Amino acid sequence: MPELRQNLATKEWVIIAKERAKRPKDPSSPPRERRKALPFDPSCPFCPGNESKTPEAILTLSGERGWKIRVVPNKFAALWPSGDRLRHMDGVKRWMPGVGFHEVIIETPLHDAFIALRGDEEIHDLLQVYLERYRSISQDKRIELITLFKNHGEQAGTSLPHPHSQLVATPVVPSHIRHRLEEAMRHFDNHGECVFCAMLREEIRYQERIILEDDYFVAFVPYAAFSPFHTWILPKRHVASFGDTAPDEIGSLAKTLKAVLAKLYYGLDDPDFNYVIRSVPSDGRGIRSFHWYISIVVRMTKAAGFELGSGMFINPALPEEDAGFLREVKV
Amino acid sequence: MPELRQNLATKEWVIIAKERAKRPKDPSSPPRERRKALPFDPSCPFCPGNESKTPEAILTLSGERGWKIRVVPNKFAALWPSGDRLRHMDGVKRWMPGVGFHEVIIETPLHDAFIALRGDEEIHDLLQVYLERYRSISQDKRIELITLFKNHGEQAGTSLPHPHSQLVATPVVPSHIRHRLEEAMRHFDNHGECVFCAMLREEIRYQERIILEDDYFVAFVPYAAFSPFHTWILPKRHVASFGDTAPDEIGSLAKTLKAVLAKLYYGLDDPDFNYVIRSVPSDGRGIRSFHWYISIVVRMTKAAGFELGSGMFINPALPEEDAGFLREVKV
Numbered sequence: 001m002p003e004l005r006q007n008l009a010t011k012e013w014v015i016i017a018k019e020r021a022k023r024p025k026d027p028s029s030p031p032r033e034r035r036k037a038l039p040f041d042p043s044c045p046f047c048p049g050n051e052s053k054t055p056e057a058i059l060t061l062s063g064e065r066g067w068k069i070r071v072v073p074n075k076f077a078a079l080w081p082s083g084d085r086l087r088h089m090d091g092v093k094r095w096m097p098g099v100g101f102h103e104v105i106i107e108t109p110l111h112d113a114f115i116a117l118r119g120d121e122e123i124h125d126l127l128q129v130y131l132e133r134y135r136s137i138s139q140d141k142r143i144e145l146i147t148l149f150k151n152h153g154e155q156a157g158t159s160l161p162h163p164h165s166q167l168v169a170t171p172v173v174p175s176h177i178r179h180r181l182e183e184a185m186r187h188f189d190n191h192g193e194c195v196f197c198a199m200l201r202e203e204i205r206y207q208e209r210i211i212l213e214d215d216y217f218v219a220f221v222p223y224a225a226f227s228p229f230h231t232w233i234l235p236k237r238h239v240a241s242f243g244d245t246a247p248d249e250i251g252s253l254a255k256t257l258k259a260v261l262a263k264l265y266y267g268l269d270d271p272d273f274n275y276v277i278r279s280v281p282s283d284g285r286g287i288r289s290f291h292w293y294i295s296i297v298v299r300m301t302k303a304a305g306f307e308l309g310s311g312m313f314i315n316p317a318l319p320e321e322d323a324g325f326l327r328e329v330k331v
Numbered sequence: 332m333p334e335l336r337q338n339l340a341t342k343e344w345v346i347i348a349k350e351r352a353k354r355p356k357d358p359s360s361p362p363r364e365r366r367k368a369l370p371f372d373p374s375c376p377f378c379p380g381n382e383s384k385t386p387e388a389i390l391t392l393s394g395e396r397g398w399k400i401r402v403v404p405n406k407f408a409a410l411w412p413s414g415d416r417l418r419h420m421d422g423v424k425r426w427m428p429g430v431g432f433h434e435v436i437i438e439t440p441l442h443d444a445f446i447a448l449r450g451d452e453e454i455h456d457l458l459q460v461y462l463e464r465y466r467s468i469s470q471d472k473r474i475e476l477i478t479l480f481k482n483h484g485e486q487a488g489t490s491l492p493h494p495h496s497q498l499v500a501t502p503v504v505p506s507h508i509r510h511r512l513e514e515a516m517r518h519f520d521n522h523g524e525c526v527f528c529a530m531l532r533e534e535i536r537y538q539e540r541i542i543l544e545d546d547y548f549v550a551f552v553p554y555a556a557f558s559p560f561h562t563w564i565l566p567k568r569h570v571a572s573f574g575d576t577a578p579d580e581i582g583s584l585a586k587t588l589k590a591v592l593a594k595l596y597y598g599l600d601d602p603d604f605n606y607v608i609r610s611v612p613s614d615g616r617g618i619r620s621f622h623w624y625i626s627i628v629v630r631m632t633k634a635a636g637f638e639l640g641s642g643m644f645i646n647p648a649l650p651e652e653d654a655g656f657l658r659e660v661k662v
Contacts, residue, residue: 002411004429006425017410078346092530094555097334098332147641151636156635175341224425303488303634305606306497309608312505
């Protein structure tokens with residue numbers, strides 16, 4: 001029989017229905033293969049030599065043989081950096097100018113590289129660049145939330161295959177985020193403790209959903225994971241903002257993220273996925289009730305009418321089994 | 332410059348960024364074509380003659396030449412009808428048995444039919460069946476929310492092409508729904524009026540986002556539409572529950588839904604879409620602050636890392652232009 005599970009931190013319900021995994025698959029969909037590309041594509045705007053095809057770089061990390069990482073404004077930016085954030089209200093019309101930042105982080109000069117299969121240093125550098133941009137944009141008083149994310153593969157919504165991440169900084173706190181903060185605050189009010197710290201302590205005690213852990217970070221499949229292989233990576237230390245990651249934590253975060261992504265690559269044959277860094281809005285930087293984390297969503301199932309209408313997801317996989325599977329994948 | 336718009340009813344922000352429509356498209360994706368199928372597929376479990384491939388029908392609407400509509404339990408149901416809804420809580424583990432209903436409404440015996448291109452009577456019958464199942468399941472005290480929806484096309488998450496809708500009845504109110512109810516209630520507290528009624532009045536006054544209207548229903552692209560051609564259909568009369576739709580409203584609803592879906596079909600060459608009936612949870616049936624409606628989501632854009640992480644959407648189309656376009660499509 002299926003079961004409903006509630007995420008302790010977000011209070012969101014999910015339906016865990018393993019029976020649904022037996023649904024007949026579309027016979028026309030080909031079996032999963034690891035993607036193949038060349039290390040250089042002359043038509044790719046992110047490949048070396050084509051730097052003039054992107055807006056001017058905001059930040060460049062250079063090595064002995066040219067740039068290693070480039071951060072550029074998104075050429076088709078959803079938000080623009082100039083302007084004020086004045087709200088206008090006229091009945092149903094409630095709007096403000098689209099001020100903010102929308103940046104692309106080109107992770108490597110290699111068109112076909114996958115960061116989890118490269119050296120430790122490369123993912124370490126990438127996280128440092130994330131942090132540098134996060135901290136720099138946090139200074140802008142107009143910004144309320146910074147979202148760092150990566151779309152990997154077509155099902156994950158990427159339009160260019162060259163490895164890149166993105167940063168979107170918005171002048172509002174989306175209601176989705178506000179509701180999660182409120183839930184976390186309510187838990188703190190009732191228990192005097194960060195709900196994510198409580199969850200972490202329990203997950204470490206049970207062990208059954210842990211993928212890996214070290215002194216600083218834990219990767220696990222949440223008890224109420226909303227899709228197969230959904231993974232959270234949390235710092236063990238209570239810290240609300242990604243921007244407050246300590247220098248001694250970065251190495252561990254790099255190793256953890258790399259290992260989880262490599263396990264997905266080898267275990268699931270290079271699946272499409274998104275990851276997102278969920279961090280507290282600017283004005284909550286030091287709060288005791290929220291805890292930043294990385295959420296990884298493997299795109300194996302599609303959100304359909306039920307998910308759109310109810311906000312609830314149906315997960316045809318058991319989180320304990322997914323975690324067990326990923327634990328065993330050798331990288 | 333992009334702009335941020337806030338939906339008056341849900342308080343959700345969306346980024347309207349027409350510039351993003353200029354992004355290069357994947358050259359490998361083929362141009363849109365209307366789908367083709369045969370009127371009968373011997374391997375389809377929903378085609379006539381294959382009735383034994385589905386669980387036994389809960390409701391059958393018959394005509395002179397056999398059944399016209401069949402409602403059957405989903406063979407791979409996400410929720411099961413027997414059991415109690417006792418909640419269990421043990422730290423991070425918060426769960427309950429997956430009790431509820433998951434039904435499939437087979438809309439027609441014809442494998443290749445599209446309801447919006449058929450006679451008025453067929454969509455009228457379908458809505459009557461929706462209502463009958465909605466009202467019947469509402470009687471079950473274990474059920475808190477009933478979601479009726481349709482997934483049309485692969486991008487919309489359907490696994491079988493034979494025209495069908497679904498009903499999922501959950502023993503919980505998902506937090507997404509609760510937050511929307513709370514927003515609507517706050518508006519009522521502040522203004523003494525249903526926020527959807529207010530929105531409707533303003534949309535009718537402005538006219539610029541109206542697709543069509545008659546005495547009973549209005550179809551429009553919301554001011555803060557979260558994706559291209561996103562459409563809401565609302566009853567003009569204040570009514571919180573779809574189950575309380577009046578007999579004289581059904582004919583108008585059938586005509587309105589049919590016309591909007593036909594406009595999408597002819598104007599956008601049979602796009603993949605979802606629609607969902609958003610109705611109040613069982614225990615709020617008569618409330619003055621919520622208003623039921625149909626939300627139609629055309630699946631032209633993909634939710635990626637930003638949407639997953641922030642709950643905010645980027646719409647590369649202008650709602651006023653989308654409404655103008657659909658207004659002009661002849662059906």
